[in-house]
Amino acid sequence: MIYIYLIGGLFLGWSLGANHAANVFGTAVASRMVRFKTAASICSLFVILGAVFGGSGTSATLEKLGAVNAMAGAFMVTLATALSVYWMTKLKLPVSTSQAIIGAILGWNLFSGSVTDFRSLTRIVFSWGASILLTALISAFLYWLLRGVLKRSRIHLLTLDSYTRTGLIIVGAFGAYSLGANNIANVMGVFVAVTPFHDVTLAGLFTLTGVQQLFFLGAVAIAVGVFTYSRRVIQTVGNDLLKISPLAAFVVVLAESLVLFLFSSRTLESWLLTHGLPTIPLVPISSSQAVIGGIIGISIVRRGRGIRYKVLGDIALGWLATPLLAGVVTFFGLFVLQNVFNQQVYLTAEQQAVQRQHPVGYLIDRHVLEHLGKEMDTSEIARIRYRVIPESSVLDDLLKSNTRLTRRQRQTVVRASEVVDIVMDPRLRSRKVDAKKFSQGQIEALLWIDMEKYTYGWQLFAALERISDEWKPRPETAANRQFNLDLAARRQLLVQIFRTSKPPDAVNGK
């Protein structure tokens, strides 16, 4: 069954490639500066690199998908997204896949009777405005500046041509890399927990984890989409909306990447934070809308000459239609899946309650990062925050591929991010905590935190340390070694007694 579901993901990958290639190479190809084949090859290569090596990064959309709690439901959401993006590609309109997914999830919410967070709707509208406005401003400024400089500089026409071409290819390659890294989670994210692939070591040089292989497969689907069907949207972006000059082509892509980097890069944010600099507020930027914003910016400098308002109107309608269409298709698709194919497309409240007994596994959130920040640099770890990871080995793989942590540090991270969901139930305390296992001072300290809840073990230990010195590890000396070993064992015991989620590896049969 997983393979059938996987096809849905691959279809989404294909239509994503067909639609989004225009965002990175549309203007370059349409201005005839880069041949389609060259662009498609570079785009494919960097999409794959981005997906496999940068793809474990953040995926806000995936978190939302996590709300879809049955595999068949997730499949329908994916399929509906793919269908609506495909349809828009057929109509030659650049659209945002993330927004299509949000629309599809709203459809699922409606069908399953789940609560809809209407903020995600306002988020889409906000994203439209922000993407267009920011990119239009930056691209207008850059275009005005570059044009002014070039008119004064005495660069030979052919030299300028060669510079522009190189610039287009470099910025395009970067764009393709981040396209792969940011979007692979949309395509394959749902399947991370159930990947059918095992780790493979290539020629003893490096290891591809199961997740990376899954991402590679998704990236190949994107690449196939780029090669087979991306010309249509490229024409719209680079030719139909505004006849674009090579310099303008370069400015549009540059402005787009700048906006994406400045306003939606968590890497930049954490870098600024660690260097004590003020951060730029993060805005959900869609590259499909940013590229149109960039073109609008050019036309502003050209005082609106040459822009086709009808095409612009069509594109705007497409943006409106995409989430709507994805939502409607999901709704009816779920109906068919449920009633014709007898698939469970969502979990009822009772089933969810049962599922809550199962482990969440590992999760690196703000608190974990703060906690870890005391002993290591967390800027790299932050790349995989907010992802629900089912197994310690998966987390370890992610840490290996995303960070340069040592083995020891990785173990620390894995331990700190295990979700144990402790509830300090007084009934459990009176039944299972006794003087044989704990000292009097330790037991007294536990009374203070009755009914408190902790997501992570270390949060419980920190609370206990604040209350009683008997829960505090002592300085590492020969005399204290036995006490510290005892303490560690008692802490483990405490977690075993009060945790409400089962240990993940036990559930997964390991």
Add this chain to the structure above:
Amino acid sequence: MSFIHSKKSKVLETQIDEFLDTVSRSSIIFKNGIKKYLDGEIDLFEGTIGEISKLENRADELRHDIESQLYMYSLIPEIRGDVLGLLENMDTVINAEKKSLTQFSVEMPVIPAEYDADYLALADVCMNSAESLVTAVRAFFHDFNMVKNYLHKVYFYEKEADKISDRLKRRIFASELDLSQKIHLRYFALHIEDISDHAEDVADRLGISTIKRNF
């Protein structure tokens, strides 16, 4: 890929420069040729025809080379057509110069000494118009804002050529010469004037290309 382009671009830049040098040199030689003819140094005059033929061939070679490379490596896609059109039309200036000299060589018109100064002045103005055109085209590649400054010179010299040629023709037809010789002399005024007309045509194209090329 694009780094290869950059090398290609350098080669092409040199070739385009050489092409423009050729056009410029041929217009100087043309004027020299007319002077030699008027001075009666026929051997030296015939030599200039040989020189200008060589330049014409070289210009053709260069133009074909530039043309095929621009297409092969799809360089300057936006204004490729314009650039090729420009180069082709500049070629017609050399052709007109060669043709004019050849006409002198074939028909050997008998020019009374009193008209020598006018013919020479006409050739000089035509040379200047071709020279200004070459500078304008160079500016199109290098220093875009200067194109207009040179274009107006091309137009100025073309008008001058018209005036001189008009004056010359009036003087010829007001003279006591035979009608057949009058007509013969008129043709040679026209042949020389033709060069500045060609230069003007190219200047027109260049003006439009400049407007189109707004980055």
